[in-house]
Amino acid sequence: MKSDIKMNKGHTYVQWMVAFVAEITLLTYGLQAGWMSPMKTVLQSDSSPAGRPLTDMEMTWVASVLPLAGVVGVPLYVYIADNYGRKVGVLVMAIMQMSCWILKLSTTSVTSLIIARILGGIPAGGCFQLIPVYIKEISQDSIRGMLVSMFLLMQNIGIFMIYAMGAYLDYCTVLWIVLAISVVSVVALIKAPESPSFLVKMGKYEEAASTAAFLRGLDMSDKEIQNELNCMKEDDRQFKALPDVTVLTIFKNRSSRTGVLLVLLIISMQAMNGNFAIVTYASSIMAASGVTLSPELQTLSIPIVMIVGSFVSMSCVDKFGRKTILALAFALTTASLVGLGSVLTVQHHGGSLPSWLPVASIITSVWSYAAGVSPMPYVIMSEMFNFQIRAKVLGCIVSYAWFISFVQLFAFTPTAVTLGLHNTMYCFAAVNLIGVFLTLVVVPETRGKSVEEIERMLAKK
Structure with a gap:
């Protein structure tokens, strides 16, 4: 009963905030996925920012290279997340997404557009692998399903935003707005906590307990936090005992x-x-x-x-x-x-x-x-x-x-x-x-x- 009372004194708003910050990367992916729809007409017009209308084959490469780069992103972000941390992986993802928009603003040649789409595609591959893992590990059972499910919603909101902006705003204005979103994402992620499960994996038990307590609005000595820490230790032990x-x-x-x-x-x-x-x-x-x-x-x-x-x-x-x-x-x-x-x-x-x-x-x-x-x-x-x-x-x-x-x-x-x-x-x-x-x-x-x-x-x- 005592632990239940303490749990009621906790809160979930920090978990919602951290999940939202992490899932801005899915919002940015939605912006990337939908960007071609309104911009195809612009890039193939006589007033194309590239200086000439792009051919159908050039547009095909600009469009299709994003999912191709996503193939590379999946194993890359799995490696980063397992060796350097879930938060680090999400942060690297956001930085690459930001670099994509910066490159599109800096130059408009076909080659630079393809490279920019590659920079957006590599983190796109990591979004669907890493974000659910990070959200799962920072959230408590009662809200975990909602927080994980929110990532597809964020992607679709991103698609809606880019369609709306593309209908009313010019090429460069759209890029400045989406770049601002990416910059906010990177800055916010710097302050985000590491996953408690990863901290346990690295043997940083005190830091893991402190992070879990911060996320749930409880004290480190709270029985709920200690039970959660013990469960994470047991899961880590069982995982390491599994054969290759x-x-x-x-x-x-x-x-x-x-x-x-x-x-x-x-x-x-x-x-x-x-x-x-x-x-x-x-x-x-x-x-x-x-x-x-x-x-x-x-x-x-x-x-x-x-x-x-x-x-x-x-x-x-x-x-x-x-x-x-x-x-x-x-x-x-x-x-x-x-x-x-x-x-x-x-x-x-x-x-x-x-x-x-x-x-x-x-x-x-x-x-x-x-x-x-x-x-x-x-x-x-x-x-x-x-x-x-x-x-x-x-x-x-x-x-x-x-x-x-x-x-x-x-x-x-x-x-x-x-x-x-x-x-x-x-x-x-x-x-x-x-x-x-x-x-x-x-x-x-x-x-x-x-x-x-x-x-x-x-x-x-």
Whole structure:
């Protein structure tokens, strides 16, 4: 009873503040991911800040190099976080993001734009690996789920901000604003605490207790803090006692091998389902589909519905199950892209349809992506693998996902030119339809099941 009273005297606002500061890196990633949509038209216009209009192939490289660089970012930030600290990793991430905007302001050549996107892509790879780990380790159980889930919301807010600024502000003004956000992020992270779990790993037990007490608004001698410190010590001891895990040992085990292959299939469908290209080239796709109002203003609907989708995902994931949500999301995306392809086909043959039809198709597709296609594979894979192999498997799969996203973006413009934008949408719809069948037939439902139960299910496949 005494410890409960003391816990009530504590607070959570410091944890919320630290989580928000760390997740500004996801906001900045959202700014990076959405930057191409409003700026593609600017960079390919006669008044391009590069001094000449960029070609389609140059724009393809500028757009697609970000996810390619993300492949490098995953193992880099895993190494930094494990050897120098979670906070250090997040801080390096924020500094690289800031450098990206500085380079874009300093020079506007094609080469510098590509280098700048690489500087933004490397930390993008670390965002989805490191930020959830850092937030998990600085937060208490009662608010951990909300704080971790907030990172996708921050990403979608970033996309909304860049779409809105791109619609109303000029090229350089947008860059100055996003640079200011990155500078604030770096300064705030300097003052952020290190993860108590990492401090325990380094043998700094007193500092770990002090940090945990600061985060929870309690005294170092509080029983809750001491119990938490003892749990972290035990977790660290158990982790260090585990045998080394290699790719060979993972694939020798039937259940883990089956799990990896299933997740790779679903991640392939997710990364190739077309929505990353739609978000990146939203203004151009809106304009090509016959939107009569300002395409820039129309595209503001995309991040808004993505934000709504994030809230729906957070509220429904534990009620309806991962498999059900993922299959429905793939199905909705299939229908939406077939609708968009049909609109574009009619226009390709000289017909016309109401401009709200392509807008409705696009926003339904990206809503489904934010509500199910994007988050559910990561939820499933986090529950599918045991603690001993989870880190290695997730690192490899996230790197693979970034590479496939690069392939999608790099191939989008040449494919649209060769096959036509309408046929490209049909190809994306086919990918999502395959995703529906794979989810229903081979993906296990992981909601409410232990790792051991899931492993037994995988061993039978």
